[in-house]
Amino acid sequence: MTTERTDATALADSIRHAxxxxxxxxxxxxxxLENESHIEAExxxxxxxxxxxxxxxxxxxxxxxxxxxxxxxxxIEPAHSPALYERRVGDNHHHVVCTGCxxxxxxxxxxxxxxxxxPSSSGGFQIQTAEVTFWGLCPACQAAVPA
Amino acid sequence: MTTERTDATALADSIRHAxxxxxxxxxxxxxxLENESHIEAExxxxxxxxxxxxxxxxxxxxxxxxxxxxxxxxxIEPAHSPALYERRVGDNHHHVVCTGCxxxxxxxxxxxxxxxxxPSSSGGFQIQTAEVTFWGLCPACQAAVPA
DNA sequence: GGGCTTGTTTTGAATAACTCAAAATAACTG
DNA sequence: CAGTTATTTTGAGTTATTCAAAACAAGCCC
Numbered sequence: 109m110t111t112e113r114t115d116a117t118a119l120a121d122s123i124r125h126a127x128x129x130x131x132x133x134x135x136x137x138x139x140x141l142e143n144e145s146h147i148e149a150e151x152x153x154x155x156x157x158x159x160x161x162x163x164x165x166x167x168x169x170x171x172x173x174x175x176x177x178x179x180x181x182x183x184i185e186p187a188h189s190p191a192l193y194e195r196r197v198g199d200n201h202h203h204v205v206c207t208g209c210x211x212x213x214x215x216x217x218x219x220x221x222x223x224x225x226x227p228s229s230s231g232g233f234q235i236q237t238a239e240v241t242f243w244g245l246c247p248a249c250q251a252a253v254p255a
Numbered sequence: 256m257t258t259e260r261t262d263a264t265a266l267a268d269s270i271r272h273a274x275x276x277x278x279x280x281x282x283x284x285x286x287x288l289e290n291e292s293h294i295e296a297e298x299x300x301x302x303x304x305x306x307x308x309x310x311x312x313x314x315x316x317x318x319x320x321x322x323x324x325x326x327x328x329x330x331i332e333p334a335h336s337p338a339l340y341e342r343r344v345g346d347n348h349h350h351v352v353c354t355g356c357x358x359x360x361x362x363x364x365x366x367x368x369x370x371x372x373x374p375s376s377s378g379g380f381q382i383q384t385a386e387v388t389f390w391g392l393c394p395a396c397q398a399a400v401p402a
Numbered sequence: 403g404g405g406c407t408t409g410t411t412t413t414g415a416a417t418a419a420c421t422c423a424a425a426a427t428a429a430c431t432g
Numbered sequence: 433c434a435g436t437t438a439t440t441t442t443g444a445g446t447t448a449t450t451c452a453a454a455a456c457a458a459g460c461c462c
Binding site: 241 | 331335338
């Protein structure tokens, strides 16, 4: 077996193909993002540190910013939460955030993209994208706070 | 004429009816929010300071938090922006944010509330609200960056 | 395969936007 | 008007992130 999680080579290729130089911390960061979705910079840092000792939080922020700009990852910023990064990219999917514990899950747009992308009065704005965030209770929190 | 902008008495009444004590800084803050929509705490502070000298930024944050909790104002947190407060409340309307200058405008939900409130796979979440943010270029920025 | 150029990361500091807490103060209740 | 309790001031602290200079290392060239 040459594949442990997502082969480091595959990660390196993604990075290279995005036009970025391949470095140890970058491979590690991308690896973390493959395994965990909707993760914040601080947690990425803590996951990367043991893999690549000496990595700094600032580097992680820089890497995540570079990845985001290169389209390798997507950055979302739900209210009351630090920025979260996810590997799933290229499809404009949406998110549900638990009002209890902050857990985040992906949500596919119900109705194609049309309804969301056509506000009734756009006030002259030239709309590019629509971002939908659903707020509600996750299963675990529903159980914790019955009714 | 007894009405200058929104009568201070009317503002005081709103505050009292929300179950809060009426104080000078609170009336001033609410007054600012009546005149300007989608305004950030810092700017509220700068607008209130000359009206009620001695007001602190922390007080403004506290007031805005109290107002938000009491349902007097709504707080939104678009990505890449500090929290914004608006007086329009009680109807779940949405927002367009200009990707150029950050200007924010209200947008009424196109299709009632249904489509937005019914994600295809809610992953077991008990959805309470849906928040939609449109991103695009405002008229001014369209003019600035032709084609 | 060693040097070079340029992109990355480290190191160290700074910032923005809030939040927390204790003491002073002022609204409403009676 | 006095008392109780909510609010605000004052002062400090935090979180999440950004900036900048110097050290470092990838990938290209020969």
